[in-house]
Amino acid sequence: MDENDLNSEQRYRLLIEAITDYAIYMLDRGGFVTSWNAGAERLKGYTESEIVGRHFSTFYTDEDRAAELPAKALQIAEQEGRFEREGWRQRKDGSRFWANVIIDPIRNADGELIGFAKITRDISEKRAAQEAIFQSQKMEAVGQLTGGLAHDFNNLLTAILGSLEIAKKRAVRPDVADLIENAIQGAQRGATLTQRLLAFSRRQELQLGSVDVGNLVRGMAELMRRTIGPEVVITTQFPSELPPVRTDANQLESALLNLVVNARDAMPDGGEIVIAAERRSIEAAKAGLLLAGNYLCLSVRDEGEGMDAETLANATTPFFTTKGVGKGTGLGLPMVHGLMAQSGGQLILKSALGEGTTAELWLPVTIDVAATPVSAEEVPFDPAPSAMMVLVVDDDSLVLMNTVLLLEDLGMETIQASSGEEALEILGTGQLPDVVITDHAMPKMTGARLCEEIHARFPTLPVVLATGYAELPEGTAEIGGVVRLTKPFSQKQLSRALAEACQGGRCF
Known part of the structure; x- marks a missing residue:
């Protein structure tokens, strides 16, 4: 070997040693480690003296060794000229990481196999x-x-x-x-x-506003204690000052109570539930599913048995439950997930078998001062006048028939239409009702679109828009004379919506 060859080999070795993001090493024909670079030591935790001479199956999990994956990898590399896969690999300390692995065969000038070159990269973050x-x-x-x-x-x-x-x-x-x-x-x-x-599905109707989480949790303390029983202790860890967040206070109470009950159920022999809160910031580069900004992280931690990876992955899937028959609907965590998403935040679950579970509610901080809780009492309305004509619009014949039945039982007269187009035709004849009640989700012309048409042609005609969705097209709420009615509704709620639509004498 001449001096040029030695210099070339030295440069090559320096190159390999300088690479620390990749584990680059060589194996003999039997799969035993013959060389080791600094990247391999950093990634896998073994020094060169500890690993050279040992079989590369050391880095595989017990499950993969039992399935003889190391031997199969060398066989594929030899026969096909290259082996590349992703999978779990194991470090010296027993921890695992998700790796991209490449094995190339090394042959001499005569084409005889003399070993393998192996490159491993940690792609856990990418996965x-x-x-x-x-x-x-x-x-x-x-x-x-x-x-x-x-x-x-x-x-x-x-x-x-x-x-x-x-x-x-x-x-x-x-x-x-x-x-x-x-x-x-x-x-x-x-x-x-x-x-x-x-x-x-993030389609519930929310009353988003500024919420003081500390006051909310303190106000729920007695309710939570009565709900979970004496076997479980609730501890709170809140700083002296917390910023207000933007969400629906009532729905947040329901979500928090749901998480506390789940935590109690995870500890049948009793234990401690810790409810904590702290301010967190998300940088743009690390935002992930959350937008960059300031958040309040409200967490509920239990000392239960925890969840395995499969259970954790399915925890927010609707109707998935680990509770017995009749003990859970499988909709609690999905509801919390939807509330967080609709509030601009995120539900993050952390759990492992034997280590308990922590549910984190990330809620966006608002600059508004926390609003004073509003009384749940309804604003009084005079009963809707019975001597009135109502145009009912719904493409569902069952709903149309029953809405008409409820109205006629109140003493009102009705006109029926099964579409927005038919309703406009009726109005176009000059036969104007005192009020229109319409479904929103209809084919061709939606209820929201019908409201816009009625407002443009008959600006003084009040409209009640019935829907089960929270989200309506932008601008619908600004249309004059439109009152929203949430499905399913009772006769009392229907009467109230009509009375609200008729306030100010518009129906006379």
Whole structure:
């Protein structure tokens, strides 16, 4: 070997030693390590003296060794000229990382196999980012599906509850009225489930505002203690000052109570639940699924058995539950997930078997001063006048029939239309009703679009827009004379919406 060859080999060795982001080393024909660079030591934790002479299967997990993956990798590299895969690899300290592995065969001038060159790269962060994107896309798809299902269920429940209300009013025998009341309560429980589905799909109606989390948690303390029982202790860890956040206070209370109950259920023998809060900042470069900015991280930590990786990955999937039959709907965490997303934040779950679970609610900080809690009492309205004409618009015949039934039971006259176009034709004949009540989700012309047309042609005609969705096209709320009615609605809620639409004497 001449001096040029020696210089070339020295430069090559210096190059390999200078690379610290990749583990680059050589194996003999049997798979035993014959060289080791600084990147390999940094990545895998072994020094050169510790690893040279040992088999490269040392870096594989027990599961992969049992499946004989190391031998198969060398066989593929020898036969096909290259082996490249991704998988879990193990460091000296036992920790795992997700690796991209390349094995190339090394042959002499005669083509005889003399060993292998192996390159390993840690791509754990890349895999985590890909999984986060995939999870986000999956949840978005499931959210669209559940949102559509919830809307259809709301239509069915509107028809069911309307018919049951009228049947109960007309029931003569008390035992029949009791049976109808049971059916009403069952339908109302179904309405609660659809609200949770809408919460997950980010289509529930929220009253977003400035919320003081510290005051909210203190106000819930007695409720949480009564709910979880004496076996579990709740500890709070809050700094003296916390910034207000932007969310729906009532829904945040429900979400926090749900997490506390989950934490209690994870500790059947009792234990401690820690509710903590701290201010966090997200930089643009590390924003991920959250926008860069300031957040309040509200966390609930338990001392339970924790979750394995599969359970953790499915925890926010609707109807997924590890509780027994009849003990859980599988909609609690999806509801919390939806609330966080709709509030501009994120639900982050951290758990491992034997280490308990921590649920983090990341909520965006608002610069507004925390609002004073508003009383839940409804603003009083005079009853809607019974001597009035109502145009009812809905493409669902069941909902249309039952809305008409509820209105006629109140003594009102009705005109029916099964589409926005038909409603405009009726109005175009000059037969103007006192008020219009329309569904929103209709084909061709939506209820929101119908509201715009009515406002443009008949600006003094009040409209009630019935919908199960939170999100409506921009500008709908600014259309004069439009009152929103959430599905499913009762006769009392329908009457109230009509009274609100008619306030100021517009219906006379």
